[in-house]
Amino acid sequence: MNLEGYRKVFRDIVEAKTRAVIEDKTYYIKHLSALDQVDIDDIKKKYYDNAISRGIPAQKDILKRLSDEGDWTPENEKEIKRQEAFIEQLQKNKTQLVLKSQIDQQNQTIQETRKKINELIGKKRALMGVNAEDYSDKRANDFYVIKSFYEDSGMEKPVFPNQQDFDDLYAEEMSLFVNAYNTTFLAFDELKIQEMILQDFYYIYFPFSDDTVGFFGKPVCQLTYNQLKLIVYTKIFKNIFENNKHIPQKIRKDPQALLDFGSISDEAKSKMQEKFDESQDGSTLFNATDEDFEYAGLEKPSDKPGISLQKAAEKKGGSLSMEDLMELSGIPKK
Numbered sequence: 001m002n003l004e005g006y007r008k009v010f011r012d013i014v015e016a017k018t019r020a021v022i023e024d025k026t027y028y029i030k031h032l033s034a035l036d037q038v039d040i041d042d043i044k045k046k047y048y049d050n051a052i053s054r055g056i057p058a059q060k061d062i063l064k065r066l067s068d069e070g071d072w073t074p075e076n077e078k079e080i081k082r083q084e085a086f087i088e089q090l091q092k093n094k095t096q097l098v099l100k101s102q103i104d105q106q107n108q109t110i111q112e113t114r115k116k117i118n119e120l121i122g123k124k125r126a127l128m129g130v131n132a133e134d135y136s137d138k139r140a141n142d143f144y145v146i147k148s149f150y151e152d153s154g155m156e157k158p159v160f161p162n163q164q165d166f167d168d169l170y171a172e173e174m175s176l177f178v179n180a181y182n183t184t185f186l187a188f189d190e191l192k193i194q195e196m197i198l199q200d201f202y203y204i205y206f207p208f209s210d211d212t213v214g215f216f217g218k219p220v221c222q223l224t225y226n227q228l229k230l231i232v233y234t235k236i237f238k239n240i241f242e243n244n245k246h247i248p249q250k251i252r253k254d255p256q257a258l259l260d261f262g263s264i265s266d267e268a269k270s271k272m273q274e275k276f277d278e279s280q281d282g283s284t285l286f287n288a289t290d291e292d293f294e295y296a297g298l299e300k301p302s303d304k305p306g307i308s309l310q311k312a313a314e315k316k317g318g319s320l321s322m323e324d325l326m327e328l329s330g331i332p333k334k
Contacts, residue, residue: 031227033224043139044140094263101291145182215231
């Protein structure tokens with residue numbers, strides 16, 4: 001997405017609406033909030049009850065049959081739980097790592113594990129087929145989408161004022177609105193909002209993120225989901241920038257890398273400093289890459305031209321401290 005696109009994302013989040021064109025007609029899509037979710041939950045229950053009355057089986061009944069037939073057993077279900085627990089542990093372990101190469105390896109393992117989980121869930125869904133929960137979720141989601149469309153920018157004239165208007169829609173008509181909604185809101189997934197926050201034009205808003213009413217002019221309970229994401233991630237990135245002085249330039253606009261960088265615990269940072277303090281020549285980290293050293297706020301000492309670590313150590317009485325290595329790398333002492 002280019003800079004203009006990110007500016008539009010910011011504008012639409014603030015205005016809590018987005019323009020969409022369907023068959024040459026302009027509509028306005030309202031950004032929904034947690035308060036709107038209450039209506040969605042009611043609709044979901046209605047369609048679930050309707051599905052059951054029509055003989056569409058519930059998931060629990062299908063799973064029991066699949067278990068009896070040996071196609072999907074409790075052990076398969078436990079495997080999904082085990083893989084999810086594994087990811088949770090990997091995320092915790094990541095906070096104890098400092099070297100970027102190690103964090104990247106951890107992220108790769110997390111990605112591969114998520115792929116396994118998705119494959120298991122995909123197999124489970126294929127075996128289950130049509131069920132009451134999926135049916136009600138689909139119908140409620142369609143209602144959620146249709147409920148968002150308005151004919152005017154003031155959001156006072158809904159395209160479909162009531163439930164009956166929604167139920168009377170032909171499949172082709174509904175598909176037009178649902179596809180337009182899905183295409184439009186690709187720009188508002190969490191990653192895109194995170195990327196927008198890290199654009200230069202948005203930095204001036206960082207100091208105001210602690211005052212939600214001042215930022216949006218309304219209390220938190222009335223914010224849209226997108227506005228909540230904007231405030232939450234603004235605070236997170238603001239905290240990372242304020243508490244880390246040596247953030248590599250190449251990751252300052254990379255949300256995931258920046259979140260990983262900010263999640264490194266103080267304990268892990270202290271351990272890394274101890275490794276430098278205990279080393280005579282920094283050799284305990286010589287397996288680290290140049291990027292690892294940059295990530296830690298240091299340049300690789302052996303790569304610094306014109307510097308003999310052995311001679312420098314001799315001048316210091318035989319060993320180099322963390323401060324000595326930083327000074328040799330051109331990083332001023334605090």
